[in-house]
Amino acid sequence: MAEFIYLYRNSTQARTAAMGTPEARQKSMERWMAWLRDLENRGHVRSGGQPLESSGKIVKGGTRAIVDGPFAEAKDVIGGYSIIIAKDAAEAAELARGCPALDDPDGSVEVRPVAAM
Amino acid sequence: MEPADLHDHLFRHEAGRMTAALTRLFGVHNLALAEDVVQDAFARALDVWKLQGPPPNPAAWLMTTARNRALDVIRRERTARTFAPELSRLLESEWTASAVVDEAFARDVVLGEQLRMMFSCCHPALAEPAQIALILNILCGFGAHEIAAAFLDGRAAVEKRIARGKKTLAQSARLFDLSDADVATRLSAVHRALYLLFNEGYHGASARDAVRAELCEEAMRLAALLREHAVTRTPATCALSAVMALHAARLAARVDESGELLPLWDQDRSAWDANLIAEGRALLDASATGDDVTTYHLEAAIAAVHAAAPSLAATDWHAIVGLYDGLMRVAPSAVVALNRAIAIAQRDGPDAGLAAIAAIDGRERLDAYPFYPAALGELARRRGDVAAARAHFARARALARSDAERRYLDRRMPGSDGSG
Numbered sequence: 001m002a003e004f005i006y007l008y009r010n011s012t013q014a015r016t017a018a019m020g021t022p023e024a025r026q027k028s029m030e031r032w033m034a035w036l037r038d039l040e041n042r043g044h045v046r047s048g049g050q051p052l053e054s055s056g057k058i059v060k061g062g063t064r065a066i067v068d069g070p071f072a073e074a075k076d077v078i079g080g081y082s083i084i085i086a087k088d089a090a091e092a093a094e095l096a097r098g099c100p101a102l103d104d105p106d107g108s109v110e111v112r113p114v115a116a117m
Numbered sequence: 118m119e120p121a122d123l124h125d126h127l128f129r130h131e132a133g134r135m136t137a138a139l140t141r142l143f144g145v146h147n148l149a150l151a152e153d154v155v156q157d158a159f160a161r162a163l164d165v166w167k168l169q170g171p172p173p174n175p176a177a178w179l180m181t182t183a184r185n186r187a188l189d190v191i192r193r194e195r196t197a198r199t200f201a202p203e204l205s206r207l208l209e210s211e212w213t214a215s216a217v218v219d220e221a222f223a224r225d226v227v228l229g230e231q232l233r234m235m236f237s238c239c240h241p242a243l244a245e246p247a248q249i250a251l252i253l254n255i256l257c258g259f260g261a262h263e264i265a266a267a268f269l270d271g272r273a274a275v276e277k278r279i280a281r282g283k284k285t286l287a288q289s290a291r292l293f294d295l296s297d298a299d300v301a302t303r304l305s306a307v308h309r310a311l312y313l314l315f316n317e318g319y320h321g322a323s324a325r326d327a328v329r330a331e332l333c334e335e336a337m338r339l340a341a342l343l344r345e346h347a348v349t350r351t352p353a354t355c356a357l358s359a360v361m362a363l364h365a366a367r368l369a370a371r372v373d374e375s376g377e378l379l380p381l382w383d384q385d386r387s388a389w390d391a392n393l394i395a396e397g398r399a400l401l402d403a404s405a406t407g408d409d410v411t412t413y414h415l416e417a418a419i420a421a422v423h424a425a426a427p428s429l430a431a432t433d434w435h436a437i438v439g440l441y442d443g444l445m446r447v448a449p450s451a452v453v454a455l456n457r458a459i460a461i462a463q464r465d466g467p468d469a470g471l472a473a474i475a476a477i478d479g480r481e482r483l484d485a486y487p488f489y490p491a492a493l494g495e496l497a498r499r500r501g502d503v504a505a506a507r508a509h510f511a512r513a514r515a516l517a518r519s520d521a522e523r524r525y526l527d528r529r530m531p532g533s534d535g536s537g
Contacts, residue, residue: 020156020260021258021259021260021262021263022128022129022131022132022155022159022258023126023128023129023258023259023260023263024260025128025159025160025162025163026123026126026127026128026129028163028167029123029162029163029166029167030123032163032166032167032168033166033167033170033171036167036168036170037170048168048169048170049168050168050169051164051165051167051168079164080164080167080168082168100167
């Protein structure tokens with residue numbers, strides 16, 4: 001068994017467009033909870049993880065300049081992460097396919113193995 | 118730890134509560150700002166709960182989040198914006214701002230603000246469909262497309278209706294106050310709107326039962342809010358609540374397994390909800406405290422007689438005819454008169470029923486109402502006049518407003534499968 005990090009990406013436009021109403025937001029959340037709970041029941045969740053604020057600061061290499069970003073409008077903003085247990089990368093990727101983030105065509109789940117020592 | 122499940126429509130109901138509390142602080146002219154803060158609280162809940170599961174008390178978490186955001190907004194914008202005029206001086210100072218914000222989120226204050234919002238939505242300048250759309254949008258967290266789907270309206274039309282309604286709200290300096298002189302008049306407008314909302318759910322246009330059941334639930338929930346406040350817990354409020362409970366008790370039995378509408382006499386009475394019937398009876402008792410007899414009292418009493426009867430034949434039709442007599446005195450209409458005539462037919466036979474129909478004042482107003490020829494057809498069939506019955510049902514079918522009604526009338530047509 002190995003550990004994997006799921007990095008969730010969703011465009012904010014897709015989020016606000018698809019989930020403008022309270023009911024839609026609740027439904028979306030219930031889908032997330034059902035998905036993660038199912039993985040948890042099957043022993044695949046080390047940690048549900050944390051959401052990340054959609055913007056912060058970026059410190060650039062070289063100049064070490066501090067700039068604002070990433071911006072909420074960008075498609076490649078990481079919205080949160082979870083730590084998952086799977087036997088290999090193929091299984092970890094297969095498990096990620098049920099993630100509700102993927103209902104948004106601009107959404108994605110990046111599946112990265114934690115490097116073994 | 119296994120995270121708690123969220124109860125149904127938590128977000129919708131909390132949307133109404135949060136918007137009410139925030140509007141108290143920001144003022145009704147800043148309704149859009151209040152709605153932004155609510156959306157923001159939901160976005161935050163979605164981000165955190167989807168990964169970590171909801172907290173033990175999700176409703177309290179949402180209210181606290183909205184409260185904190187409200188304080189942020191007030192601190193950031195108090196020089197640029199005017200908030201609620203009666204609170205603005207208190208919100209200007211750090212000494213008092215957070216106490217005022219806390220007060221706005223106190224349980225009984227939130228209840229009062231929801232009621233003020235409900236009364237404000239029933240502004241006499243707004244037509245009833247606009248009042249209902251506003252109530253659903255602001256107090257029940259329905260989006261325009263959800264309202265459009267429930268009422269088979271165009272989304273653009275509903276959006277326009279809501280926008281116009283909100284403009285009317287924003288132009289009034291403040292929300293309706295329950296101590297205002299015309300509280301009784303406005304309360305009857307609120308009753309009417311909730312009654313229509315319930316009826317839309319009960320008889321409504323939407324083909325989806327789940328959507329219609331939600332409308333009934335929302336109407337009942339809002340009526341329950343009215344019963345929680347001393348000023349609005351009137352006999353008429355209790356009677357309206359009784360009408361809803363007694364009818365809702367029959368919701369599940371109203372359609373058969375294949376989704377076809379069933380008339381009262383074909384319903385499986387054991388499928389009626391005994392809890393709702395008991396609740397409806399208790400509410401009807403509670404409504405009998407004043408001298409006022411409203412249409413809601415009489416409709417609830419009729420529904421209670423049906424609920425008490427073990428079968429159609431064993432129904433107390435004398436009592437029902439008497440209650441329809443009462444309805445004809447309080448709120449006469451051709452439809453009420455038709456229902457009274459049908460009850461008379463049950464009590465005294467089809468000839469008496471036909472005579473009562475012939476005596477209806479303004480009978481021509483029923484000409485477009487499919488259940489008028491259907492009633493004539495039913496009585497003709499009971500007299501054994503099959504040809505007349507078929508002609509009446511054919512006319513009823515041509516007037517039917519939905520496929521469900523058409524299929525129902527087809528089944529009543531003599532000679533069709535399953536006709537009795």
